[in-house]
Amino acid sequence: xxxxxxxxxxxxxxxxxRPAIEMATTRAEQEPKDLPIVFSVRDLSVYYGDFRAVSNxxxxxxxxxxxxxIGPSGCGKSTVIRCFNRMNDLIENARVEGRVEYHGVDxxxxxxxPVEVRRRVGMVFQKPNPFPKSIYDNISFGPKxxxxxxxxxxxxxxxxxxxxxxxxxxxxxxxxxxxxxxxQQQRLCIARAxxxxxxxxxxxxxxxxxxxxxxxxxxxxMLELKSEYSIIIVTHNMQQAARVSDRTAxxxxxxxxxxxxxGYLVEFSPTEELFTSPREKDTEDYITGRFG
Amino acid sequence: xxxxxxxxxxxxxxxxxxxxxxxxxxxxAEQMVxxxxxxxxxxxxxxxxxxIGLDDDIDRTYFSVHNNWVQLMARFQPLGSxxxxxxxxxxxxxxxxxxxxxxxxxxxxxxxNAGLPRVERIAGQIQEMGDLVRPMIRAxxxxxxxxxxxxxxxxxxxDQPVDRLNANMYKEIVAVGGDPQQLEWATKMLMASRxxxxxxxxxxxxxEQTVYLITGERAEFNETGLDGSTDxxxx
Numbered sequence: 001x002x003x004x005x006x007x008x009x010x011x012x013x014x015x016x017x018r019p020a021i022e023m024a025t026t027r028a029e030q031e032p033k034d035l036p037i038v039f040s041v042r043d044l045s046v047y048y049g050d051f052r053a054v055s056n057x058x059x060x061x062x063x064x065x066x067x068x069x070i071g072p073s074g075c076g077k078s079t080v081i082r083c084f085n086r087m088n089d090l091i092e093n094a095r096v097e098g099r100v101e102y103h104g105v106d107x108x109x110x111x112x113x114p115v116e117v118r119r120r121v122g123m124v125f126q127k128p129n130p131f132p133k134s135i136y137d138n139i140s141f142g143p144k145x146x147x148x149x150x151x152x153x154x155x156x157x158x159x160x161x162x163x164x165x166x167x168x169x170x171x172x173x174x175x176x177x178x179x180x181x182x183x184q185q186q187r188l189c190i191a192r193a194x195x196x197x198x199x200x201x202x203x204x205x206x207x208x209x210x211x212x213x214x215x216x217x218x219x220x221x222m223l224e225l226k227s228e229y230s231i232i233i234v235t236h237n238m239q240q241a242a243r244v245s246d247r248t249a250x251x252x253x254x255x256x257x258x259x260x261x262x263g264y265l266v267e268f269s270p271t272e273e274l275f276t277s278p279r280e281k282d283t284e285d286y287i288t289g290r291f292g
Numbered sequence: 293x294x295x296x297x298x299x300x301x302x303x304x305x306x307x308x309x310x311x312x313x314x315x316x317x318x319x320x321a322e323q324m325v326x327x328x329x330x331x332x333x334x335x336x337x338x339x340x341x342x343x344i345g346l347d348d349d350i351d352r353t354y355f356s357v358h359n360n361w362v363q364l365m366a367r368f369q370p371l372g373s374x375x376x377x378x379x380x381x382x383x384x385x386x387x388x389x390x391x392x393x394x395x396x397x398x399x400x401x402x403x404x405n406a407g408l409p410r411v412e413r414i415a416g417q418i419q420e421m422g423d424l425v426r427p428m429i430r431a432x433x434x435x436x437x438x439x440x441x442x443x444x445x446x447x448x449x450x451d452q453p454v455d456r457l458n459a460n461m462y463k464e465i466v467a468v469g470g471d472p473q474q475l476e477w478a479t480k481m482l483m484a485s486r487x488x489x490x491x492x493x494x495x496x497x498x499x500e501q502t503v504y505l506i507t508g509e510r511a512e513f514n515e516t517g518l519d520g521s522t523d524x525x526x527x
Binding site: 283287 | 300303369370371372373374375376507508509
């Protein structure tokens with residue numbers, strides 16, 4: 001045995017055969033579990049007149065997950081998020097090609113009522129936009145239009161509680177929603193979106209006009225809400241996407257032969273993967289600031 | 293050039309400076325292994341003292357790197373390969389600081405063994421371990437600098453003879469026989485053997501970090517010694 005050891009130590013180390021190396025692959029462990037698909041986007045392109053704003057997007061949106069859409073200005077991420085509740089219908093000359101399936105139903109087929117779509121798929125915008133009405137009326141407005149038959153007081157309280165605003169406003173429900181702080185107004189808008197019992201919440205840069213504390217509160221709220229809703233968020237803040245989302249879609253923009261800037265989906269990955277070891281070089285260049 | 297690009301250029305320059313500082317410690321550790329082994333095998337206490345002094349420099353650099361690392365994270369919140377590099381540099385800063393400590397452990401034995409008769413065979417084995425560990429540190433540095441996955445993956449094989457020599461050291465000490473002074477000298481050298489074995493493991497750890505930096509995959513070079521010794525050298 002001793003002789004054998006001596007002989008082995010005299011061998012040239014680099015000439016030895018390479019040992020079996022056990023690679024502890026963690027990427028698979030990081031992947032979120034595949035929850036049921038709420039939206040299935042297939043070969044989606046959106047045009048404004050002749051201009052193709054975004055092309056050939058393919059991605060699933062899963063239940064009880066937060067999906068972030070990131071990318072440089074003009075990459076089409078806001079255009080894409082507006083497809084999920086047919087908000088692009090409201091823009092003149094806007095045209096959608098491809099399919100957006102909601103629980104297997106083509107969202108753009110003739111029989112689908114866009115108003116019902118927007119009830120099920122609520123939206124929160126960049127700038128808080130409460131109605132110039134009382135806090136109570138802000139919440140009850142949508143359910144009233146939808147001829148809600150339950151107890152409205154209970155619904156208002158439940159919606160404000162879910163939006164983590166109840167404790168702050170319960171004694172001033174008759175006061176104007178416009179009198180609240182920016183962060184409170186945004187939570188009021190979230191409560192308003194929740195009041196119509198949607199199963200998806202779309203958020204288009206919901207924190208871009210808020211201070212860091214209010215931003216953190218909205219982010220915490222999103223994490224609480226995802227147990228009941230599927231959330232899609234457009235954000236310019238990559239750290240925000242990294243903090244809150246389960247999956248992230250990175251969009252980029254390319255110049256077409258006709259000189260048009262068209263957005264396209266570069267990578268759709270579990271968030272942890274996308275922000276630590278993205279698959280695509282374009283993603284890496286963008287998130288490390290080497291873009292352009 | 294836009295402001296955003298200015299800021300990112302600034303970040304990447306600072307990241308490069310941080311990286312060079314950390315790798316400089318690895319160079320220093322390689323040099324200290326040679327000095328410590330020579331000191332302990334020849335009984336050169338002056339050289340041993342130099343090793344201890346160099347480690348003080350490493351300790352100061354460790355805190356400086358750590359402070360700069362925190363500043364960079366707070367100011368830039370890097371992502372992607374930049375985030376991986378930041379993670380690796382924080383890990384390596386700690387690893388290299390501990391390599392310096394191991395060299396000090398070896399150097400201090402020189403003082404403990406002063407005046408005791410040395411055992412040539414054991415001194416030769418410690419020297420041999422040092423001659424194996426230094427190329428490991430060099431290979432790990434080169435693998436990092438060249439981003440060479442193949443070279444990084446050679447490190448576990450390079451570590452095997454170090455582990456074997458360390459495991460064999462017990463037998464060498466038993467073979468010393470009944471001279472109490474020689475036995476005392478030899479027993480202290482067991483600590484030097486153990487420190488060199490740890491230095492080999494730390495070079496392997498360095499290579500694992502390089503694999504992560506290049507691939508984004510956490511690699512664990514999972515090898516047990518031929519005699520069944522575990523990763524921490526215990527039997």
